[in-house]
Amino acid sequence: MRNFSQYKLIFLSTLFFTLFYNFSFFTNVVNTYSFQGFNKIYVLSTAILLISFLTLFFTILSSKYTTKPILLITTVISAFTAYFMDTYHVVIDSEMIRNSLQTNLAESSDLFSFKLVLYVFFLAILPSYFIYKIKIEYKPFRKELFSKLKTVVLSIIVILIILFSFNKFYTSFFREHKPLRFHVNPIYWIYSVGNYINKSLNSGPIVLKEIGTDAKVIPEKTIEEEEKKELIIMVVGEAARADRFSLNGYEKDTNPLLKQEEIINFPNMYSCGTATAQSVPCMFSIFDKADYDYKKGISTQNVLDVLKHTNNIDILWRDNNSDSKGVALRVDFEDYRTSQTNTKCDDVECRDEGMLLGLDEYIKNHKDKDILIVLHQMGNHGPAYYKRYPKEFEKFTPVCKTNQLEECTQEEVSNAYDNAILYTDYFLSKVINFLKPYSNTHETAMFYMSDHGESLGENGFYLHGMPYMIAPNEQKHIASLLWLGDGEMKEDYNIEKLNTYKNKEFSQDNLFHTLLGLFEVETDVYKKDMDILNDSRKPE
Secondary structure: OOOEOHHHHHHHHHHHHHHHOOHHHHHHHHHHHOOOOOHHHHHHHHHHHHHHHHHHHHHHHOOOOOHHHHHHHHHHHHHHHHHHHHHHOOOOOHHHHHHHHOOOHHHHHOOOOHHHHHHHHHHHHHHHHHHHHOOEOOOOHHHHHHHHHHHHHHHHHHHHHHHHHOHHHHHHHHHOOHHHHHHOOOHHHHHHHHHHHHHHOOOOOOOOEOOOOOOEEOOOOOOOOOOOEEEEEEEEEOOOEHHHOHHHOOOOOOOOOHHHOOEEEOOOEEOOOOOHHHHHHHHHOOOOOOOOOHHHHHOEOOHHHHHHHOOOEEEEEEEOOOOOOOOOOOOEEEEOOOOOOOOOEOOOOEOHHHHHOOHHHHHHHOOOOEEEEEEEOOOOOOOOHHHOOOHHHOOOOOOOOOOOHHHOOHHHHHHHHHHHHHHHHHHHHHHHHHHHHHHHOEEEEEEEEEOOOOEEOHHHOEEOOOOOOOOOHHHOEEOEEEEOOOOHHHHOEOHHHHHHHOOOOEEHHHHHHHHHHHOOEEOOOOOHHHOOOHHHEOOO
């Protein structure tokens, strides 16, 4: 193989990136501007602009020791990025990177496919082999520096000519169609990695800020009267969108069991994020969506800590998903993703209902305190929705039986997803029926809230994780409901009044304060106007 200058290798690589890794980007540009008339020149100019910018970027970083490693790493990561963007129309931003890093092997295996193998072979292995084998001819230092400056200057000139020649187009491109830049590969994922590092790394050790240390449970009754302890199960759902619950008007009967219970349904609940790594810690945090970020989340105690400060509430987190995303670090945690703990496992995976096994013993051993049990579901984790439910729940057919959702019809994808919702209906019904016998000895309740929604092919989008500002409603509008038991817990609230405002728009921002209200906790961090149930709570 003949020798190349490093700048020729950089140019060929950027040309390859632009032509073969940016199908999603150019598709979105054409869909936005159309490929007709003078717009053809505009679209072609974006390709030249991208080549010039990438050439400038890699040239600045180039040296005898960095050029090949940087190009190799970029090639491999960009191949995977292209696959997920082209296949599921997701965006690789900082939160998607965080979500990916916190995803376990079992969840990742659902994304494996023959199409991914093709992308890896043709867009990662073959070009990486070419870059690795090619011999770069380095000139003496002065000549090499001159070549570098020449490439930098030429790239800048081309960039400026394009921007000034089509200034009206690019004014629209950068100001009115900002989401287009989210699809540029590899520029946006490189930016997102930097943003992720900036959000995640700290200059020193994390100092956990304590909140709600004044928290105490307010007794409802006098010392002479016997007061029942509270037993509340909080179910954290996975990728359950509101419009697929028949409780919210969906035409398919996906909630045949829940509709038989006295449920307070919240049809207008919205998530804090569009991915588990963002939504779960955010929903339990004191910060609302506007103020929350990763650093604040990991360095500030959450509502579980505040409840624990009372010394009157025992907390258990059971997880059948990836993990608690840092929420349950300071409370009892049990992993139910393996058959060692979860006896409800089949050939496909461990089922959510297995998290209920053994809870009787836990309650018996903590009878002197109020109890909060958090159950984190596998729920509707995609794209292999057909794996998320036992065979007997396959009510809606035909079903998409592959993780390559674009190969299935939208009806098949929807049916598989809806069957998983049907299994969640069964699971929540089991939680309620588990709690019912305890109504004689405890004040019982179940609160269900999904972490985020899911796209099922609407407008070509699949899964979740889009940046919140451009995410479709399907990824933000979540299922949520409350069951207030058969005993004294229910008597504490004016259900008729609650039903008059349950259709208002709520969000995961309300969870922190609603949980404190359910446990009747008094603390300076509690905001009664953020407690969904406050207006319906009967006066003592």
